[in-house]
Amino acid sequence: MSDGFERLFNAEYPRVVSIANRVVRDRAEAEDVAQEVFLAFSRKHSPFADYAPAWLHRAATNAALNQVRGRRRREQRESFSQAGAASAEPGVDELIVQREEQRAVREALARLPKRSAAVLALRSSGLTYAETAAALGVGVGQVGTMLRRAEARLLKEVRK
């Protein structure tokens, strides 16, 4: 494993996980997504490329959204475990409500256009306007407009 790759991994892994987590809303899944993203990067790109961080940030949102849109088994497991939990453990209602909220946000994000979901995930993970713009391949002056539109759409989707 090259030094360059290790340095890049150490520098960007926490952020990539954070971005993925904003979409998948599950820490373990977010870490899986992050691993896939770094592997995909390593196959074709140099760790010294100036665009590496932006590429990783963007790929994290894409991979996380693909994960959410493709998943079915997890939803079934959640339903099953929630039903079981509700019947076996009184007092876990709050946890179930929280899970439902997470799922609602996750599904709403999955219904948004990719770039709208991406701009929300990137900004809420703490990326600056400049970093968000670099990841999305747009001018920094566009980020405010993209954010505003994405926020309006997310609220509309969540209310459905």
Next chain:
Amino acid sequence: MRHISKGALRQMLDQPQLLAPKRRAHLQSCAKCRTVAAAVVADAGRVAVLMEGSGKVTADPAPALSALRSGGLNPLSVSSGSRSWRFGSRPMLRPVLGVALVGLMGTLLVGTGVAGNLIKIFEPDKLVAVPVDIQTLSSLPDLRNYGEITMVSEPTFSAAANMADAARLTGLTLLEPVKMPSGVGVERIQVASAGTASFTFDAARARAAGDGNAVPDKLDGSSLFLQAGPLVVQTFGGPADRVEDLAVAEQAARAASAPEQVDLAGLLSSLPDLMIVQMKSPVVSSNGPTVAEYRDALLTLPNLSPALKAQIEAVGDPSTTLPLPIPIDLASSRRVDINGAAGLAVGDNTGVGSGVVWQSGGVVRAVAGTLAEDEVLAIARSMR
């Protein structure tokens, strides 16, 4: 003054220092904009709560790296890391290269022994807007599929103490604004010497690239020589002033100290409050074909939309006209007069920024920033 867009209001929430003084005054006096701003802020707050979800995740890379190693998934296929600037390697660079291809402009008149064999085919004395959509430009083929790009001489970059120093370093007749709006930040002046690049068409390479790429026989082996610069850039209120945005400052500093590694997209995203650019008009020379023959070849490119073809054909005399691509998804343009010279005013669709470009005395000049169009025009027209 027109109302502030929702996008600008949303950006104002995160970067209040970027709101231009006139817009700030408008917001204070306009009830409608204040109502819209309140709604934008409320929505942003709700979404922030939703996105926060189960709280922050802090991931430790060490165990993840171990897992990666022990899983036998060794990413040692990572290359040793060429530090060269990869043409077309970023989504933003493709439209820039598309621009170069659309106009076949902004290249070099070589001041070497080759110059004697070169015919100057392009030296613009007027500007024309060419509306294009980003999707079309992004889908244009990679320039490298058509031939070889060679940097014959790299421009050198330096800081100038003042405009007199910049004029001495570049030999350009520079203009300076007499009128400036209040609130723009500290001035910095950077200078770049002329740079030279060549592009040689290669029909075999085009055929190997496939996807309909082709170089006409009469262009195969021919070369275009491009000269751009020297140029002077005055910036006001750059990223270093916004100390909380360290990533932007770092990126701008990297660009200044290592121009061969310039991340064009990153640099574009770190534009200061106001920028004035003055550059010797670009010159293109060829060692054979005429500019009309190059333009005809350009019109045969795959993925060129009928609308873009029509725009290229409408440019007029290609040897004297500098086309300025205007991304219609993002901006609009109109013709303006700058002290007798024909110019183009460009405004972005978010209303956050605007600019004006014109040519006078063999120098292309531009003023742009996070200002309203009338402010940018006033600055341009005050330049003496």
